[in-house]
Amino acid sequence: MKKNSPLYIVLFMMIVTLVCGAAIAYVQSTMKETLAANAxxxxxxxxxxxxxxxxxxxxxxxxxxILAENLTTDTLTGAGAPIEMFTTKKTPASVGFIFSGMxxxxxxxxxxxxxPDLSEIRSLRIIEQKETPGLGxxxxxxxxxxxxxxxxxxxxxxxxxxxxxxxPAAENGRKIDALTGATQTSxxxxxxxxxxxxxxxxxxxxxxxxxxxSGSGE
Amino acid sequence: xxxxxTIFFDGIGKNNPIFIQVLGICSTLAVTNLLAxxxxxxxxxxxxxxxxxxIISLIxxxxxxxxxxxxQVLIIATFVMMVDIxxxxxxPDIHKFIGPYIGLIITNCIIMGRAEAFxxxxxxxxxxxxxxxxGLGYSMVLIVIAVIREPLGFGTxxxxxxxxxxxxxxxxxxxxxxxGAFFMLGxxxxxxxxxxxxxxxx
Numbered sequence: 001m002k003k004n005s006p007l008y009i010v011l012f013m014m015i016v017t018l019v020c021g022a023a024i025a026y027v028q029s030t031m032k033e034t035l036a037a038n039a040x041x042x043x044x045x046x047x048x049x050x051x052x053x054x055x056x057x058x059x060x061x062x063x064x065x066i067l068a069e070n071l072t073t074d075t076l077t078g079a080g081a082p083i084e085m086f087t088t089k090k091t092p093a094s095v096g097f098i099f100s101g102m103x104x105x106x107x108x109x110x111x112x113x114x115x116p117d118l119s120e121i122r123s124l125r126i127i128e129q130k131e132t133p134g135l136g137x138x139x140x141x142x143x144x145x146x147x148x149x150x151x152x153x154x155x156x157x158x159x160x161x162x163x164x165x166x167x168p169a170a171e172n173g174r175k176i177d178a179l180t181g182a183t184q185t186s187x188x189x190x191x192x193x194x195x196x197x198x199x200x201x202x203x204x205x206x207x208x209x210x211x212x213x214s215g216s217g218e
Numbered sequence: 219x220x221x222x223x224t225i226f227f228d229g230i231g232k233n234n235p236i237f238i239q240v241l242g243i244c245s246t247l248a249v250t251n252l253l254a255x256x257x258x259x260x261x262x263x264x265x266x267x268x269x270x271x272x273i274i275s276l277i278x279x280x281x282x283x284x285x286x287x288x289x290q291v292l293i294i295a296t297f298v299m300m301v302d303i304x305x306x307x308x309x310p311d312i313h314k315f316i317g318p319y320i321g322l323i324i325t326n327c328i329i330m331g332r333a334e335a336f337x338x339x340x341x342x343x344x345x346x347x348x349x350x351x352x353g354l355g356y357s358m359v360l361i362v363i364a365v366i367r368e369p370l371g372f373g374t375x376x377x378x379x380x381x382x383x384x385x386x387x388x389x390x391x392x393x394x395x396x397x398g399a400f401f402m403l404g405x406x407x408x409x410x411x412x413x414x415x416x417x418x419x420x
Contacts, residue, residue, distance in 0.1 A: 004282050008282060013289070016277075016292055017292065020293065020295075020296040024296055024303075027299075031303055031304065031306075035303070035307050038306070038307065042310060042314075133319070
């Protein structure tokens with residue numbers, strides 16, 4: 001068969017692609033468990049950091065323990081996809097939830113910790129993102145996420161605007177500026193925060209109503 | 219054909235991919251503010267360049283000329299993906315910082331350049347040596363830059379605090395940022411080219 005014939009080219013590409021794909025799949029499958037453990041540790045680390053839980057021993061077991069000791073995990077339903085919620089067992093009381101939404105390039109996920117009356121953000125951390133390195137990816141930097149510490153929301157009612165970059169919740173209040181050079185990521189993050197807060201507020205209210213109803217029946 | 223020794227030393231010295239060929243500058247600027255990141259990036263590039271050059275050279279007579287670039291990219295991408303998975307599993311904290319740049323090895327001019335200019339025309343062993351030499355030439359420059367940038371920018375080396383430097387040196391933020399690498403690379407290239415090309419003229 002001639003090297004430049006269409007059939008040879010197609011067959012050659014198919015074989016090379018198959019071999020290359022199989023090689024990557026093999027490496028991926030051998031590392032699968034380690035990768036999953038690393039992802040879990042990174043996630044737990046971010047959750048612990050959002051709730052200001054300090055861990056001296058940086059092992060996966062230590063993070064599992066500290067989260068189990070300090071947080072109750074629930075799944076909220078009734079507002080679209082289920083929402084993973086965390087509630088502190090000790091004071092100061094806070095509620096947190098995992099948020100997720102489409103960023104500029106790919107999905108952004110993170111955790112937002114709120115005061116129990118949902119009037120302010122206690123902290124916000126990013127768990128996963130694939131934004132532009134050096135620009136949008138700066139949403140993970142501490143200097144940026146620290147700006148959300150104890151930041152009042154404009155409204156704790158579903159359907160209303162909760163947060164806007166560059167605008168304070170109340171007159172003369174503190175404001176958070178969007179990231180310079182990362183307008184699209186900032187806009188996406190603002191959209192994610194508002195839509196996910198909407199979902200959380202709705203689901204949280206429904207879960208509290210259910211608890212009240214079941215509580216009054218006893 | 220040049221000897222294995224000539225191929226090896228040319229890659230590090232007078233045919234250095236960064237100083238002489240001015241290739242692979244993006245990652246040079248991005249990952250050299252910490253030595254640990256640099257070492258992982260260098261190991262990844264040496265492996266990817268050497269292995270892709272070896273495989274491309276092995277099958278060079280079978281590759282149709284019309285699709286040679288696609289095949290080269292596919293083979294390079296396979297090794298880069300493997301490096302990415304291994305670093306992500308073994309050093310997740312380092313992967314968090316250099317992850318985006320590992321993917322960019324696929325389009326790194328050094329690796330593509332060597333595949334097209336050397337591996338497609340030479341036998342497997344010289345191609346493999348050329349890949350290692352080019353990787354080492356790249357690594358040598360990156361390590362020198364990182365060894366200067368990390369102490370000046372962070373006051374540390376491989377994450378360990380340098381007490382001597384912290385007494386009298388105020389950490390130099392520009393060394394942490396990409397412009398710091400630009401200045402360092404410019405200075406080092408100037409010195410290296412004076413020495414390497416100057417010697418050749420004589």
